[in-house]
Structures are given as structure tokens and as C-alpha cells.
Amino acid sequence: MKRLRGLFLLTLLVVILPLLFPDNYYVTVVAVSAALHAILAVGLNLLMGYAGLISLGHAAFFGIGAYTSGIVTTRFGLDPWSAMAAGMLLTGTIAFVMARPILRLKGHYLAMATLGLGIIVQIVLVQTEELTGGPDGLGGIPPLSLFGWEVDSDLRWYMLMSAVMLLVVWLALNIIDSRSGRALRALHGSEVAAEMMGIDTTVTKTGVFVVAALSASLAGSLFAHQQAFISPDSFNFFFSIELVTMVVLGGMASTFGAVFGAFVLTFLPELLVIFEDYEVMIFGAILMLMMIFLPQGLFVGLRDLLRRLLQQQRAPAPAPVVPAGEDKHDAA
Template sequence: MVNLFIVIKNLTIYTLILFLSIKLLSKGFDYTAKKLSRANKHTKAAALFISAIAIFAWPFLFADYPYILRTSIIVLLYIVLALSLNFVLGFAGQLSMGHAAFYAVGAYTTALLTVNLKVSFWLAFAASAVIAGLFGLLLGIPTLRLKGDYLAITTIGFGEILRLVLINWTSFTRGPAGIPGIPSPKLFGLTINSNTGYFYLILALAVFTVFISYRLLNSRLGRGLIAVRDDEIAAEAMGINSTYLKILAFVLGAVIAGMAGSFFSTFVHYVNPDNFNYMESVVILTMVVLGGVGSIPGVILGAAVLSILPEALRDIATYRYAIYGILLVMMMIIRPQGMIGKSSFKGGVRHENTKSKKNHKSLWRAVGS
């Protein structure tokens, strides 16, 4: 109990630092967003080109720093995972809290196929995507009729059931012991086992995910999804089949998470049920919320920040999840749209958000269900 005071003191300090940095970073992003939306096409193209070169040259710049390279791989992996959840939460507006389950399905599919059946990684990768997608479909059809918090709890339940199956079905999954010895992928006779190789592999997946995110968002289906997220009743009245679109987003998110899982298992060469627990889902969720639900650059940033932060804050590692909790609450209060909100790049007056704390005596308003 003596450490109660130390804990509270530390938490207060970290929270303050966090609060200030969110405020500061958000201001910075608002400013850059404004600048960017004013900049002409050439400047934008140049900026994009330079960042692309930097990213491709990255493994060579840091070839002698395996730690940095490994961290970069993890960052990219979480970008893929966060973007895959963004299909469900950001585009379709459905709060799925069992996302780690699809990640697990992908990882286990690859692990089982490559270790037990000696299938090539690429085939296992495709199978992981397909099977994770099937799980998405299986879960999506019954549950997507549910609203908000009910859906969240049901998806948590699904994640837990899957984890229990992984633990208990020992003859198939080896239970809590996990599956070791997952081989590296081979490409044109070469084995990809260096950090550089893995970097390009996950970079390709990340680029692919960003690409389909943008293409989907700017298509007929994307507009339909956003319509469903904004107002389901109005969307239905515009002839949009909301159930179909929600399931589509869910399956797409599951497929991509499955691919990420497949990569994870070949990268780490070992999977066990603990890699895919509830906290993993929460971490992915926090990334999306921190960055900006529905905003692709936001989600990328959120994933990057939250996967680098724990590395940078090794000394206070025990405080990590407590800080995540505070971070979620704080984001909802001070900046619910995330660091880079989805409408940062749109004109007009910003939405009224929830800041109007003054001049009402009754904080608790009645809400419809």
C-alpha cells in the first residue's frame, strides 16, 4: 500500500505529459493538414515521392541496427492490423472487440499448415486469408444485426471462445505450449530469413492494405459504408443494403488480419494462444481510436505511435496498459475524432464536438436507446 502514493504520483505525471503531447501533436497535425490541403499537386507528389524513397531505403539505412529494423517490422505489422480493424470500426462503424481472433486464425492456419503438412508459406498465406475471412463471415452474419455495445461484447465473447479452443484442443493446436518451428518463406529458391527480407514482405502487405483502404473508401461501396456508419436509417432509405456492406467490411477486415497473422507466425517462428488475447484486441482498438477512427493517415500514425511508445518507454513498461486506459478515456474527452480526424481534410465548419462542458447544470441528459 505504500506504493499507492508512488503509483498515483507517477500516473499523474505520465498523464500530464500524455495530455500535453496529445494536445501539442494534435495542434501540429491540424496545422499540417491545413497546409497540405492548401499545397498544390506538385508539392504533394514530391512529399509522397520522398517519403516513398525513404521507406524503401529504410532497411539499408539501418542495416547495422537490427533492433531498429525489428521495431520497424512490428510497426508495419500493427499498421496492417489497425487498418484491418479500421474497415470494420472506421468504415462500417461497427465496434468489433475480438479482432485478435482473426489475427489468431491467420497465424494458426499458417503455423499448422507449414509445420504439420509442410505446405509452402505462400499457399499457407492464402489459406490464412481465406479461412480468416470465412470466420469473419461466420461471425458477421449473426452478430452484425446487433447495435454498438452488444456487438462489442459478443465479439469479445467470440475472441474468448476461440482462445479457449486454442488452449483446450491440445491434440490439434498443442494447447498453451504453442507451435514452434514455423519455417521462413521461400521466394525463387531464396529463403527470406533476414530482417530486411521480412521488412519488405510486411511493407508490401502494408502498402497493399493502404491501397485497398483508399480505393474502397473512394468507391461506391466506400460511400455506402460511410453512409451506414453515419446514419443507418437514412442509408437504408437511399437504397443501401446495410447488412451486406457491414458483412463485407467485416470479412475484409478479417481477411487482412488473417494475412497479418500469417506474417506474424513466419516472422516469429512460434505462436501460442497468449499472443492473441483480449489485450491484443484492445491495443489494436486503441491505435485506431488514437489515430482517428476512419482516417487512414490517422490510423497509420496511431499504430506507429503506439507500437514505438512501449519500446521508447521501457523504464515504465509496467505502466503501459494503465496509460493505454487513460489514453482511451482522455481521447474520448479531449479529441474524440483522433489525432488526424477523418474530416481534417474536408472543408467547411468542423463538427461541434463534445467540448461544450460549460453552462449546463445537468450533465446527464436522457438518451434514446
């Protein structure tokens, strides 16, 4: 199972951390948001990193999932799990319908279209006050329970969120190594060439768009139940940008890169809080330095560096063996 080595390592880390620090703020609180962000980033990375389709409106799907869960549980009294399924069904349908017209566009035009999608969803959330509670938000969302086991403490949320994150990572790894994953990468390389090789690019693109939307919707439902309160500004344009930053920072076309990016971008502001007024400035400077010195992404860059160092020690070094497809980080 060499292919899933990274996943095992991540699982081990996730299990050990709370055993070592059961009452640490960074483990039980910050790591939970980091895991949530990781779910979103991994989904977005399938779209951006592998298929090369940029999305500046990913927060919209996150918001649709969250609001479906919130509205269906508080106003119609449905149980949270059915609500989650309803959210994914709705998000999946919207993504499927939107995919055809939107994915015909390329480059900047695609970015603009997804941006518009994000803004439209934002406006709908604010304006349909009777349903969503408008800009004041929607409260009283019930907690999740699993076989009579209520997810109400931080530690329980940690377990649930990490489990879902690991599941999503596993699914993403499997998709990438499957036939459709290879089709995605071919698509990223050249759409015309991919079509020449018999790949139905429309189906492939629509598929990955829907999968990314579904994972965002799942994250949204979890978020709604965890916070018990949601308001439109959690799903705005800036959050979409944050997600794109996570993917790019971690290293495009690398699932663990996306996870890594999500963790770095969640933990960094928490750690920089002590600088008070200079927080944002230092944060910006760190991001800039990272992109200047590790343009291929933090995770991918560090991993390649480590590999080179290891090989230099093991002389005589064979030519560096890099798994194909893992390092396609040139285009965005």
C-alpha cells in the same frame, strides 16, 4: 494523383529509413512489428472507423490466420504461401458465416458478440492441444521464401512487412473512395437513411467484416512465419483492445490515422522501457493526455491543427476545405 499523395509519402519514408539506418534496432526490429500492427489497424479501421461497427475480437481472426499457417506448414508440410491462402480462405469463411447473426446487433451488443467470438477462438486454441499444441504453443514454423529468396534477416522482414502494409493501405484507400466506401460512410451516418438511398446494408456490412478479417488473417500468417513460434496468448482479448486503441488513438475514419496509431503504440513502450517500474504509468498518462487534448485522434487532430495554422498564414484565408468523410470521428 492527389488522392494517393499520402501513400507516396509513406512509401518514400519506408524506403528511405533502412537506407539511412540499415542496422538500427528501431528500424529493423520495432518498425517491423509496427508495420504488422498497421496492417491489422487499417483493416479494423475500415470496420470501426468507416462503417462504425465496433469489434473487440479482432485478434481472433489474426489468431486463426496465424494458427492455420502454423498447423498447415508444420503438420501437413504445405508451403507457406498456400498455407497463407488457406488461412485467408478459412478466416474469410468464418467471418462470412458469423457476419449475418453478429452484424444484426448494434452498439454494446455488437461489442459483446465480437468479444465472445474472440474468447471462443482463444479457448479453442488452448483446448485443441493435439492440433495447436495448447497453451505451450506451436513451434518449428518454417520461414517464408519468395522466388527462392528466403526471408530470414530482419532487413528482409522489414521489406516484406512494409510492402504488405503499403499494399493494404493502398487497398483500403481505394475501397474508401469507391462506391462501397461511400456506402460504408452512409451506413455510419444512419443505417435507415442508407437503406432509403438504396444501399443494401447487410451486404455492405458483411463485405467490410470479411475484408477486415482477411487482412487480419494475412497479418497472422506473416506473424507466424516471422516468429516461428506462436502461442494462444498472442491472440487474446488484450491484443484486441490494443488494436482498438491504435485505431482510436490515431483517429477513426482515417487510414493514415490507423497507421500512425499503430506506429505510436508500438514505439512508445519501446522508448519508455528506460523508465523501468514507471513505464506502464507514464504510458497510461500519455494515452490519457492524448485523448483529452486530441479527442479526434492523434493523426487527425494534428493534421487539422497544421492545416489551420497554414491557412492563417496564407491570408486572406478561404473557408477551410476538408475532404468529406475524412473527418467523421464523432461516433464509435
